[in-house]
Amino acid sequence: MEFIDLKAQYRTYQDELEEAALRVLRSGRYILGPEVEELEEKLAAFVGRPYALGVSSGTDALLIILKALGIGPEEAVLTTPFTFAATAEVIKRCGAHLIFADVSEKTFTLSPETVIKALEEASQKGLSPKAILAVGLFGLPAFLLELEELASSKGLFLIEDACQSLGARARGRPSGSFGIAAATSFFPAKPLGGYGDGGMIFTSEAELYEKMKALRVHGQTARYEHTYVGFNARLDTLQAALLLVKLKHFPAEIEKRQEIARRYREGLKGLPIAFQEVPEDCLSVYAQFTLVVEERDALQAFLRERGIPTAVYYPKPLHLQPAFRDLGYREGDFPVAESLARRVISLPMHPFLAPREQDTIIQAVRGFYGA
Ligand SMILES: Cc1ncc(COP(=O)(O)O)c(C=O)c1O
CATH class of the missing domain: 3.90.1150.10 (Aspartate Aminotransferase, domain 1)
Structure with a gap:
């Protein structure tokens, strides 16, 4: 018995997956390209956002969001201590101060009450909270609307870590649709997993999207025009083609x-x-x-x-x-x-x-x- 049976899944969709992989291998085009764009369009519609950006992993998706929002050493970001390390790691990698708040015994996710308390304590310590990074743990995006309202009432960004919760809903809204931007992961064991690393960012903000798109490819806003210090964080064509099959x-x-x-x-x-x-x-x-x-x-x-x-x-x-x-x-x-x-x-x-x-x-x- 398998904990997550990826081989059974592969066997079930084998013909379609192999056909998609062969098509990419024979195309001569392996970085970004039409498959990535198609996946972005389909997943943007799936979560009900105008913009989606395919990236190299869920971790990079989170990091790009934080960087694009300008979060750095002067700011603090609040998150849960009961999550995968990547959620907290990216906050430190931006040089920002990391604040934790406890989770709800029932949903295992950040609850608005714990967040309010932690934000008050942070302000008393002289920290400047800038964002709440909320996680849809084990596939459950609980209290996201409440956290979105709380963040907006306090002038903070809500960022949704939807790495485990793509396809879920809260208050009738899809996971990935909350906050200024959301990140998901296509790590193979995730609900929508690829055959290697991959991730996606969702947002409704045109300007932020353009900046994140530039950050994905070395901060380039035009060919060899490097406006920002960016990353190499592209989604592979092959992953996008395989994910399009799995998305069906x-x-x-x-x-x-x-x-x-x-x-x-x-x-x-x-x-x-x-x-x-x-x-x-x-x-x-x-x-x-x-x-x-x-x-x-x-x-x-x-x-x-x-x-x-x-x-x-x-x-x-x-x-x-x-x-x-x-x-x-x-x-x-x-x-x-x-x-x-x-x-x-x-x-x-x-x-x-x-x-x-x-x-x-x-x-x-x-x-x-x-x-
Ligand atoms: C909650 C959470 N955040 C972030 C990540 C990072 O995603 P990735 O492994 O695609 O970098 C994961 C998954 O591994 C995760 O479970």
Whole structure:
């Protein structure tokens, strides 16, 4: 059994994928090009934004957004400590001050209350918050409208880290549509994954889009006219061609993920397990299906012995990581994130998980609890 069965997905779309790859290989054009433009157009429409920009990874997407907004050493950016390192890393790479705020016990994401408190504390310390970087964790973009309103009332930018949540919705709006700009990732294990690294930026601001487009290719605004110090952060033609194939199947895959999540919730009812709660007005794409349990390590070992792969996202919150030690945070500063890090475990989740495999997983978890 696979945790995320990318091989099964490849076999299912094999003919279409190989045809697309061959077309690019035979075209002689491998950087940007019409496939990237088509993917940008289709995904812009998918998230309901006028502009999309294909880039080399989700990390670069976030970095380009921050740089284009002019965020640097004078500013501070607030984010969650319960996320993948890239979210926080890009803030430090801009030289900006990084502020963490605790997450909601229910959704595992930044909640407006924790953000308000952290912003007040930051101002008392003399910091100048400029942006909130909110993450759609495990596929769930919770509280994004609330955070968008909060950011705008305080004159801050909201940036959406939609690296795990493309295809999800909050308050009827697609993930990727919130804030001044949003970033997503096409890392292979993501809900819409490619066959290598890749990412995309979404925005509704024409000027910001033009600047980010320049930053993607060495700050070039015309051939050999370097207006900014930029990056080499282009999306490969080959990735775009393969992603166009996968995009056709993406809505059906999102449906499958809903079905699988429903079966997990039903099958695991009555056990001493909490789930990541999806608020009524949100749709998760279940990049992960995550449980909160007290005996996490014992459950993981029990499932491993029965051939069931699981994963722990994330075992150590970012404020306790050596890379962010200089910020001065200590154990106890973000009790919810710390407690989740000790108790979360993710079960196999992908659109090709067969009902029989899922029954085996459910029965094994029930067996652990003697149920
Ligand atoms: C929340 C989050 N932000 C950022 C990233 C970075 O994306 P990438 O791996 O494409 O650079 C990832 C994924 O890896 C992620 O999960």
